[in-house]
Amino acid sequence: MSRFIALWALVGLLGVGAAACGDDDEQTTSTSKAAPEPVAQIDPVSGRDTQVMLDQGFVEALGTLKLTPAPVGDGQITKAGVARFPITGGSVTYYEPGTVAPFVQGELDHDGSGLSLTGGGKTVELTDFEVDPGKSVLTGKVTVDGKVAAESAPLFFLDGRTLKPLETGANGTAILEGTTVKLKQEAADLLNQTFGTDALKAGFVIGIAKITVNTA
16 A cells, blocks of 8 residues: 555544534444445554644733643744644544545544643643544643643544645655644633633634654
8 A cells, every 4th residue: 555545544634624523423333334444544653743833812812811821741832833742653544435434533642742721820731632533633631730630631623624735745744734723612611610711612713733744
């Protein structure tokens, strides 16, 4: 199987958005038929990284709420407002659309990095991100003031309708850019409760994602 074909599994990973998602009934694969063979499979996924250009509206909202963002672990936030999280592993399987729902399955891991928000004497850390391509959801571990609030909570929705075409980068990489990262209701509720506000809502735009992966 060519590596080029396999890359389209990653296109689905951050690009399927609502197209690969549906009602729970739609995402249940029938057990009455033999499972189809995947078109492509990447196992394991080797990084480079996922970057998010933080939306100016999100940055301004943090300022209004007097919340200070900071990187955690191997994460980085540049002066230009780009949050970077190294890819540490995972696997992706891609099926012919229509044969299995969801047709992109697997995960993309970012262990040992994340983002913190500090304000009002409290600190929330969102770490160990995991992308679920079938649900277009990013989950992560949540800690509040050093205590685990959730081992794996839905944090962000990945809206792939804004994804740009696949690009080839330097040093044997492929680049997928344009997915809109939006706040999930569960994350909004937790942050609002922790920081004593009601300003954060589901669908609030966090930024635009750019993922760079090794192809060699």
